[in-house]
Amino acid sequence: MRTARRASNVEVPSFLRQLVKETEKMVTFFFKGGPSERVPGEEENLNEDDTMPSPYLERPILEKHVSEGGSRMGLNYAVASMQGWRAHMEDAHTCMPQLKGELEDWAYFAVFDGHAGVTVAQYCSRNLLDHILTTEDHKPFNPREKERIQNAGGSVTLQRINGSLAVSRALGDFDFKEVDWRPETEQLVSPEPEVYELERTPEDEFLILACDGVWDAIGNEELCAFVRNRLQVCDDLRDICAQVIDLCLYKGSLDNI
Incomplete structure (x- = not known):
């Protein structure tokens, strides 16, 4: 080769x-809930750690x-x-x-x-x-995938699972597979191809x-x-x-x- x-x-x-x-800017605004109101006279305290990395x-x-x-x-x-x-x-x-x-x-x-x-x-x-x-692409907004996600207690926002993950079937992503009483293939994210x-x-x-x-x-x-x-x-x-x-x-x- x-x-x-x-x-x-x-x-x-x-x-x-x-x-x-x-x-x-749009994604950061959405997840951080928009600009916060400041009390008059309060010093602006911006920390680099609070900024979402691009x-x-x-x-x-x-x-x-x-x-x-x-x-x-x-x-x-x-x-x-x-x-x-x-x-x-x-x-x-x-x-x-x-x-x-x-x-x-x-x-x-x-x-x-x-x-x-x-x-x-x-x-x-x-x-x-x-x-x-x-x-077949496994996207959260596909009707069958969306139904499984909602049945597992999740939602599809911005075409992503809970506004975060853009795929609906994957290996890993264990944070999306924590519904104990549901089998692996019925979690928010399924490992089944x-x-x-x-x-x-x-x-x-x-x-x-x-x-x-x-x-x-x-x-x-x-x-x-x-x-x-x-x-x-x-x-x-x-x-x-x-x-x-x-x-x-x-x-x-x-x-x-």
């Missing part, structure tokens, strides 16, 4: 920087980590990642184009979207080897695995059309992955990509 690092040439629009600042950077980190590989079965792949606007890189991935032993006809690829830290994503990338394909088994056909062109830094910025059909178009003029999968990252950044993605 070869690994390369490339810088992005995308010029970040000024409106994105302004959007980050305004979003941070999840975003003043400027995005555009350095890309790009790699490629393949297997004896003729399976070729490439992967690219970038920290982007986020203060930390919290996502991880695993690429195993050919497993060993009785599973030598199998390949394993996974993207782990971390939040509130990278520990769980990195642990899963090293240890979680399960042959699944998740094809949705599993689909799909037969490959000769018409299959490629498979895209990505985190929500991609899918929140571009739809399935649009991204497939973009990749298909690029494959007609470029045979370097690493370059195409890097171009997808640039496209999502340009379309306004504020997450790790």
Whole structure:
């Protein structure tokens, strides 16, 4: 497997920087309950520890980590990642184009979207080897997910669980799994994945695995059309992955990509 690092040439629009600042102000205002009234003559006491740290950077980190590989079965792949606007890189991935032993006809690829830290994503990338394909986004505002959250005593505010967590199924996040009398799959956050088994056909062109830094910025059909178009003029999968990252950044993605 070869690994390369490339810088992005995308010029970040000024409106994105302004959007980050305004979003941070709005979220801070909501969670802190707005400005407090002060007693006349009372000295303003502002402590840096009372200020909510921003999840975003003043400027995005555009350095890309790009790699490629393949297997004896003729399976070729490439992967690219970038920290982007986020203060930390919290996502991880695993690429195993050919497993060993009785599973030598199998390949394993996974993207782990971390939040509130990278520990769980990195642990899963090293240890979680399960042959699944998740094809539905688990968002708190989806009707079925919202019903489970409300049944567990929670709410969906700002499209987040209790106004905080943006995903409704995840490993970890034990603060959202504390209803003792409910089973694991009926908590505010469920660890249960949705599993689909799909037969490959000769018409299959490629498979895209990505985190929500991609899918929140571009739809399935649009991204497939973009990749298909690029494959007609470029045979370097690493370059195409890097171009997808640039496209999502340009379309306004504020997450790790």
